Amino acid sequence: MSKPYLHEHPLSPYAQKNKIALREKGVAFDCGVPSGLGAGGAGGDFVAANPRAEVPTLIDGDVRVFDSTIIQDYIEDRWPIPALLPAGAAARARVRMIEEVMDTQYEATTWGMMEVKVFGRATGPVGEALVATAIAQVAGLNDWLERQLGDADWFNGDAFGWGDIAVVPFVLGAVGFGAPPQGENLKAWLARCMKRDSVAQTAAEAHAAAAVVAKTVPGAIASGAFKREYRDHRLEWMMRSGGVDVVLAGLAAGNIRFGAEIK
Known part of the structure; x- marks a missing residue:
């Protein structure tokens, strides 16, 4: 097979x-x-x-x-073995709620930083304000994560699992934009995650891709050949964080897009 x-x-x-x-x-x-x-x-x-x-x-x-x-x-x-979800309905609901926050609010902030810092959607005071807003939001989210983790080694409970996988890509993304965790527990957790081959290999692939994207994509966006998808929470983040003009400029230039129509 x-x-x-x-x-x-x-x-x-x-x-x-x-x-x-x-x-x-x-x-x-x-x-x-x-x-x-x-x-x-x-x-x-x-x-x-x-x-x-x-x-x-x-x-x-x-x-x-x-x-x-x-x-x-x-x-x-x-592939049920090894299990990644924790045992018990309450524990599973907990890690899935953490995942929901990461997938929506946390991802939107790092996406917004990429739009400004890598793709140059906004410059000068507007760009600086958008990045500052995102960094402040990440700090608040990391504080929330610090409380969710507490004194435990893993978000998932006794062992690395679903809850940790739901968090680590997003936190690493923020680190890449100069917004690392400040809490000691979250910093120690991230270091533990990076010792795992699954995380280290995936992070290395992202790091290599970031260099290529930073070199090739901004020009493609400027020409309209590359269109970033402004969907749901991402669009909301840009609109509520002071980037209304960014959205309007992208629409006028034809270098942003929304979700595909299902036919």
Whole structure:
């Protein structure tokens, strides 16, 4: 039987969650970036598997799964050993609530910093204000994470698992933008995570991709060849954080896009 295939982008924290989970399970898989993804013109088996044309999307034989959290559920059901979800309804609800915060509010802040610091969506005082807002928001979120972790070694409980996988890609993304954790427990937790091969390999792939993106994508955005997706929580973040003009300028320039229409 062929290996599962993950349509992804190494910088996507959502895809990173799935790659860490697969690696923790010891599942061999192939992965790659769908052609035409950044231009809003993806097609082929990727869009056949995911009508939203978003990464990550997992193909496992005849099975097609999209949305990173649903993919995590599938991975846990498909390859149950070692278990990544903690035991008990309350513990599972807790890590899934943490995941929801990371997927929505935390991701939006690091996405916004990339829009400004890497892709130059805003410069001068406006850009500085947007970055300062994002850094303050990350600090608040990290304080919340510090309280969620408490004195435990892992968000998941006794061992590394779902709760930690849900957090680590996003925190690493913030570190890359100069917003590292300040709490001692969260810093120690991050150091423990980085000692795991699954996390270290995924982080190294993201680091390598970041250098390529920083070199090639800003020009492609300026020309309109690359269109960033401003969906749900990301659009909300930009609008409420002072970036209304960024959105309007992107629409006028034709270098932002929204979710694909499902037909």
